Amino acid sequence: MSIQDAPPDPGRAAPIPGANAPSNATPSGPDPAAAGGLLTIDLTAIETNWRTLSSRTVPIECAAVVKADAYGCGLEPVTTRLAKAGCKTFFVADLAEGRQVRALARGAVIYVLNGLLPHTAQAFADANLRPVINGPAELAEWDAYVSGTNWRGGAALHVDTGMNRLGLSPDEAVAVASRAQLENHGFTLLMSHLACAEAPSHPMNDRQIRMFRELRILFRGVSSSLANSSGICRSFIGWLGASAQARWLISSLRSAAGDRNKPPAQVIVAGKRCPIAGRVSMDLITVDVTDVADGRARRGDFVTLIGSDLGIDEVATSLGTIGYEVLTRLGRRLHRVYKGG
Numbered sequence: 001m002s003i004q005d006a007p008p009d010p011g012r013a014a015p016i017p018g019a020n021a022p023s024n025a026t027p028s029g030p031d032p033a034a035a036g037g038l039l040t041i042d043l044t045a046i047e048t049n050w051r052t053l054s055s056r057t058v059p060i061e062c063a064a065v066v067k068a069d070a071y072g073c074g075l076e077p078v079t080t081r082l083a084k085a086g087c088k089t090f091f092v093a094d095l096a097e098g099r100q101v102r103a104l105a106r107g108a109v110i111y112v113l114n115g116l117l118p119h120t121a122q123a124f125a126d127a128n129l130r131p132v133i134n135g136p137a138e139l140a141e142w143d144a145y146v147s148g149t150n151w152r153g154g155a156a157l158h159v160d161t162g163m164n165r166l167g168l169s170p171d172e173a174v175a176v177a178s179r180a181q182l183e184n185h186g187f188t189l190l191m192s193h194l195a196c197a198e199a200p201s202h203p204m205n206d207r208q209i210r211m212f213r214e215l216r217i218l219f220r221g222v223s224s225s226l227a228n229s230s231g232i233c234r235s236f237i238g239w240l241g242a243s244a245q246a247r248w249l250i251s252s253l254r255s256a257a258g259d260r261n262k263p264p265a266q267v268i269v270a271g272k273r274c275p276i277a278g279r280v281s282m283d284l285i286t287v288d289v290t291d292v293a294d295g296r297a298r299r300g301d302f303v304t305l306i307g308s309d310l311g312i313d314e315v316a317t318s319l320g321t322i323g324y325e326v327l328t329r330l331g332r333r334l335h336r337v338y339k340g341g
């Protein structure tokens with residue numbers, strides 16, 4: 001089988017002004033002519049997804065979680081778009097992301113999920129960010145800060161109703177409520193996280209919902225949040241709408257043996273699904289193109305790694321992980337195109 005070259009693509013081959021800038025200096029990443037892969041992020045799809053989720057929670061507000069660099073999609077473009085679409089509350093992972101979102105959405109309410117690290121209370125107040133209080137030590141530190149400074153910027157109290165990860169125990173939360181010091185803590189949100197939201201019939205959901213309902217009664221007047229995206233809407237992961245294509249690198253065609261115990265992951269070459277053969281070695285994969293018509297697989301063409309015909313969840317399953325991990329690990333070395341931006 002001979003390998004033909006793809007025809008020149010002016011969009012790819014032309015020198016790009018400022019292309020020598022460091023690869024992560026802009027949200028678009030490295031120069032497309034030189035990058036090994038292209039990631040297309042559809043901001044219109046993200047906005048539509050957020051609107052769909054919001055319409056399912058009416059009259060309750062639907063916040064956007066943009067942690068982990070907006071799940072790998074880019075904190076800045078995603079936050080800017082969702083804020084413009086009317087999203088008023090954002091959740092981020094840490095203080096640094098909180099400050100970034102504050103700069104982009106001046107009037108937004110911003111919660112920081114990783115909570116209060118020691119001696120950071122002042123930094124939260126300075127950027128008007130709200131920590132999610134995840135345990136008794138954080139609670140004590142926030143309490144001391146709030147009573148010492150009279151800061152009323154708000155915070156979330158995270159209660160562990162069954163996730164077994166972060167949060168105060170229900171008993172600890174009851175104690176907070178009964179100390180009648182709610183005002184002192186200045187809590188603006190009572191939150192918990194469903195452990196089995198992707199499995200609607202799991203008995204854990206009902207148990208958690210019941211427990212959360214009881215706690216809400218004790219925290220009357222404080223907003224509450226329980227459902228993540230799969231809690232609001234099955235079959236549908238959040239506001240995400242991403243697709244990625246990676247440039248195909250071929251130096252030669254050889255025969256390669258795959259792992260026969262596992263169905264191989266697939267990519268799309270010239271519109272056809274093809275199995276990956278053998279191991280991934282850094283940036284290189286070997287693709288079995290036996291089924292692609294002669295001459296259709298060309299040197300310099302793109303193959304699709306993730307796209308509308310090859311969904312993130314399918315890719316994740318074949319890699320033995322979940323869609324969130326695939327997205328957040330797409331990395332900074334891809335050239336990014338923001339559609340609808």
Ligand SMILES: *Cc1c(COP(=O)(O)O)cnc(C)c1O
Binds near residue numbers: 192230
């Ligand atoms: C990440 C996170 C969410 C959002 O979860 P999705 O499944 O991405 O919708 C909600 N609550 C907490 C506490 C989280 O950490």
